[in-house]
Amino acid sequence: MTNTSSLNKLEYESTHTPLPDHIIEENILIRLEVKPLIRLKSVSKGWFSMISGTRFTKKHLKLWYPSNDRSLIVQDDRDNVGEDKYYLSFDENYNVNEFVELRNKYPAFKFNTCVVGSCNGLLCMYNENIMRMYVWNPATNQVRDTYGPVLSNWDDFEMRCTGFGYVSSIDDYKIGCLIFHNETLVIFVYSLKNGLWIQKPKTKWYYELLFEYLHETSAFVCDTLYWFPNRIEDERHYIIGLDLVEEDLVIIPLSIRFPGEFATVRLFQMQGCLTFCLIHGDNGTNHCHVRRMTEYRDMGDAMKWSIAWENDDELDLNYIGNNFVYLFDTGKCLVNKISDQSQQLVLHELSKVSLFGNQLIQEACFVIFQGSPLPILRVLFHLLDMAD
Structure with a gap:
């Protein structure tokens, strides 16, 4: 006499064939975010090996974090600080997704x-x-x-x-x-x-x-x-x-010749090219220039720099200048505005700043963070993914 439970088990096994590992990897695991993937490592040794592997990590990076990345690490500028690093990410419209402390x-x-x-x-x-x-x-x-x-x-x-x-x-x-x-x-x-x-x-x-x-x-x-x-x-x-x-x-x-008293420079990568933001003072007014290196040959001064953006108007770079902290491929930039009473982390549209000038500066930016003067947010780094 055949056991009913055995028949049900045979029927289940015949109609529910386990998915091959490559199907699970390509169609399920690769589409998950990092935190669920970390938990799924404990399912089996096979899954642990698969998820931890270099090939899987590269494919996951390529799918989730293409070259036009909008995730950054923000760092405090003070010494002797414990928890002083933050994760900042934007969506495709540069609205803030997350601004959280890294512990x-x-x-x-x-x-x-x-x-x-x-x-x-x-x-x-x-x-x-x-x-x-x-x-x-x-x-x-x-x-x-x-x-x-x-x-x-x-x-x-x-x-x-x-x-x-x-x-x-x-x-x-x-x-x-x-x-x-x-x-x-x-x-x-x-x-x-x-x-x-x-x-x-x-x-x-x-x-x-x-x-x-x-x-x-x-x-x-x-x-x-x-x-x-x-x-x-x-x-x-x-x-x-x-x-x-x-x-x-x-x-x-x-x-670089500039008719000013001093200059500060920040280097970035913009559209695959080495790019610098030059901020110089002239008669009490600061000016901002962004130039992208389009060609360089190791032959003396054989190089070409294209003008990505520049402003020679009287723009108050106490607001958009010495605290110019990050430049995106799109030309948007992050600026840290600090006063004795408050601090703001602001996202600017350089082309609009150039168009509007100081009178309509509110149209060219929006505030990401506002709080006390500390922490001083100085350096931002690309964070493409948080995987092994």
Whole structure:
């Protein structure tokens, strides 16, 4: 006599064939957000291996976070701050989706630790007290200690420039550091894939040049980290680059003449090109220029810069200038407005600012954040995804 439950089981198994793993991956898992994926890792060893794999991560990044990314990390500018990093994201119309604090469980991050770069959801953290670099995943709260670049006697070294980027041609994340040691320049490059620091031969070249480069935020363009001195007061200056493939310096001479008292510069990537925002003062009025490098050949000054946006009117850059903190591919920019009583993080439309001028500035922007003067939101980094 056949058991009824056995018949039901056979009937169920015959009509409910398990889906192949590749169907589950391509049509279900790949379409989920990061947090559900993290929970689903515990379903089985197979799912854990699949979701943690490099191939799955790349496909998930490509689907969820295309090149026109609108997710950023905002960082506090104060020292000795614990929880001082924020996640900021926009929709396709640049309405704010999220503006939330990022929390971590690692004591090493609590004091004098700042974000020096972000790529594919991984944050590169620098602890100034012990000259130590970490790679942190905010989604999983996992951290990789690089144990460097300097393990001991760090008082003899002085960090000048740091940066972080993903080199797709070799499928590797790299950290680049320019460090002073006994009046020489030392280049350190860390490979996340190999887990090793490479120290390049010391050189006295460019040592004096790099005195003006101190913890400046880098721009990562075409496998190269770029830095610019925060303040320039003469006509001859340079963009310093570190090629993370060749692991060598790139020096771009740059002649900018401005009829002013000083200039501050910020570097960005805009539409795949190295771009700088130049803000200079002239008779008490500040002016803003955004230029994009369209061509560069290592032959003296052989380069071409196109004007992405500029304003020579009397624009109050106490409002849109010295606190110019991020530039999107679309030409929109984030600005930090700080006074004794309050602080605002504002999204501006540069073309409208140029069109309206000061009289109709309200038409060209909207306020993202408003609160007390602290924290000072200084640096913003792309955060493409928060996956392993």
